Amino acid sequence: MNIKKHWFLILLSLVSSMLSYSQQLSCSLVVKGNITLSDSSNTDLSSASVYIRQINRQIQVESNGDFIVRNLCPGRFEFRISYVGYKSIDTTLTVRDNTAFGFVLINQTQLLSDITITSRILKKNELTVEVKDTLGGLAIEETRGLSLGESLKNIAGVNSLQSGPNISKPIIHGVYSNRILIVNNGVRQEGQTWGNDHAPEIDPFIATKFSVIKGPASIRYGSDAIGGVVLVDPADMPRTPGVDGNVNLVAMTNGRVGVGSAMIEQAFGDKLEGLSWRLQGTLRKAGNARAADYYLGNTGFNEDDYSATMQYNKAHYGLQLYYSMFNTRIGIATASVVGSIGDLYAAFTRSQPIDTAGFTYNIVRPYQTVNHQLFKTSGYIDLSKNLGRIEGTYAYQRDVRKEYDADVSFNDSMNANNIPDLNFQLNTQTVDLAWEHPAIKNKIVGSIGFNFITHSNIEQGTSYQQLIPNFLDYGGGIYAIEKFQTRKWIFEGGIRYDYRWLQAYALDPTNPTIEIKPIYNWQNATVNLGAEYKFSDHFYTMYNFGTAWRPPQVIELFANGIHQSAAAFEIGDSSLTLEKAYNNNLSFIFGGEKFSFEVGFYVNYFHHYIYLKPDSLPVQTIQGAFPAFTYTQVNALFEGLDLNITYDITKHLRLVSKTSIVRARNETTNEWLINIPADRYDNSIRYHWDSTGKWKSFFIGIGNLAVSRQIRVPPNSDYVVPPPGYDLWGMEAGCSIPFYKRYIDINLIVTNLTNVSYRDYLNRFRYYMDDLGRNISLRVMVPF
Secondary structure (H helix, E strand, O other): OOHHHHHHHHHHHHHHHHHOOOOOOOOOEEEEEEEEEOOEOOOOOOOOEEEEOOOOEEEOOOOOOEEEEEEEOOEEEEEEEEOOOEOOEEEEEEEOOOEEEEEEEOEOOOOOOOEEEOOEEEOOOOOOOOEEEEEEHHHHHOOOOOOHHHHHHHOOOEEEEEOOOOOEEEEEOOEOHHHEEEEEOOEEOOOOOOOOOOOOOOOHHHOOEEEEEEOOOHHHHOOOOOOEEEEEEOOOOOOOOEEEEEEEEEEEOOOOEEEEEEEEEEEOOHHHOOEEEEEEEEEEEEOOOEOOOOEOOOOOEEEEEEEEEEEEEOOOEEEEEEEEEEEEEEEOOHHHOOOOHHHHHHHHHOOOOOOOOOOOOOOOOOEEEEEEEEEEEEEEEEOOOOOOEEEEEEEEEEEEEEEEOOOOOHHHHHHOOOOOOEEEEEEEEEEEEEEEEEEEOOOEEEEEEEEEEEEEEEEOOOOOOOOOOEEEEEEEEEEEEEEEEOOOEEEEEEEEEEEEEEEEEEEEOOEEEEEEOOEEEEEEEEEEEEEEEEOOOOEEEEEEEEEEEEOOOHHHHHOEEEEHHHOEEEEOOOOOOOEEEEEEEEEEEEEOOOEEEEEEEEEEEEEEEEEEEEOOOOEEEOOEEEOEEEEEEEEEEEEEEEEEEEEEOOOOEEEEEEEEEEEEEEOOOOEEOOOOOOOEEEEEEEEEEOOOOOOEEEEEEEEEEEEOOOOOOOOOOOOOOOOOOEEEEEEEEEEEEEEOOEEEEEEEEEEOOOOOOOOOOOEHHHHOOOOOOOEEEEEEEEEO
């Protein structure tokens, strides 16, 4: 992989874009807007903020609240409207012709969760000084049918840690696992505690927007949000009386994947005004995936997901009930099943598995099943004008994971009940309370909050070794956040204190017949400071410093056995201590009429960083041979940058370039750290136009993803050396077709167009097999 070549291309596009900045405007659509305040008609609104995500532009607002956005191309745009002391609006608007919108901002003391944009009600989204990227609108529609981890890879700085073709979880700025907190519809997702290979139990179809907060977000979301937060946000509940909905259909050639998802919702009027409901469900099915030259045996999956929401909102109070269920059965590639250590080393050296199956939808051992249920109730109440508002959320989650080895266990063979080798049930309860005080002199806003969480884990498997013991834990935290805004500056600061308690019921590693009950206590404080400065309407910068910490997880402390879904033998260390992080993020954002860029730099230091280190030798068990890994701690330094460039070459032609680079050092041993993403360069060019006829928003594009070989690893630090880098080409096309006064959206996407054979360094199954070959995806969204 020629790294210099990619840097040259990026530099060339940057220079040429800047030289061409003064050329004529690319598109001619005009959007006019007006901002008004619900409780005032004479306020100077020139310091209000209007930001459009897709074009990285800050729009100048007149003192009377008027603003104009010129030279837009047809499409969907994410608008953020904000003003100190008032609820910010964060919404996606479709622009097909010259149009106008009106926005009404609600005072913090008036409404908790409702903001009016003309006749629509939109729930608030907290605005903070943080590095935050959002995937929504057309961008999220183009990921429909993919897992959450795969969908987020479209954001610069975000990768995924994989275990085969169907299991992935997000990596942000090189860190992963329990350092990344996922907030699903306002509730922290619990179910990933057991390992790096466990994908989030979330149906991406419930969301209309994914947001990624890069860097520490511990003040608001919890002390363990060291690496960042992924926000999975569903659409706002309807407020206009009537029934609405949509159907999404997806078909993919690789694995012969079929996906169907439907949503229906209704808002009532008259005497039931304020009452609304929503039902949603998804079915996914896939057979064996295919690499460029062969099928990947036992890599199919089945999934069915459901959710239901009911909401009742009035002017000064409201209540929402939410329930979701996620069910999946995922095959574990047979290529990872090895009988002896000699066979394991032989598998490491093969270019393809010795047993390459054909295509089938059948899923056999080894496999895993997951059932995740979430129940949430949340509400708010407005106090008097001088007392602010209070909101609260209670959530219960039950996560049941069963993992089945390739060989039937002795107990299973006796009674033929298909008893899993590993069987976990994790029960989680969380409580969140927050008080937002009234704005002070219309410039200072803030909140004080409290969080509580408790887990109980029950293990009922038949494995003769204990991967995860039974345990009980609880924890709580209190926090305060304040924000001050002037015309040019935004300052934000926060502080938080957390306490965690854990008791495990583990087997003594020296004598497995004896149960031990160790108790752990942890407590610490975290701080966060941020500032944003607006140089002009088109250019601003942000800096954020934050501390964070997390206690070692149960699997990191006590693992001692075969992790079926990871095809690995994992060993914990009960002496692990707190992991602490000190994070710095600096970003520059420029949004012009034809050219925009966003560049972010980060330097993050970890004290006692915990990671899974490959042992020098594999382990032979009665169930086969497995690569062995031990959880260990070192001091680590992460440095890197994310670069986003968008340039409108002509009226219809747009170039998008994304670069992600991360460097991570083991400061304890003064060498590189393993399992860090390689340099990644994602470039695409799209031609789009809007027909004068009934069909709208045609586009066609081509893209290239170039991933370098990860050469920054210690020698002899893994069972297999990092694979070569790779280049993947892709194509896309789409349009909107009129359908009963609405539009059916259709897009066709081809990935790995040239059917390249490759292995990704962050795929743990690269030891045994290649990654996915060519895949053609057809997506259709039908509204009604």
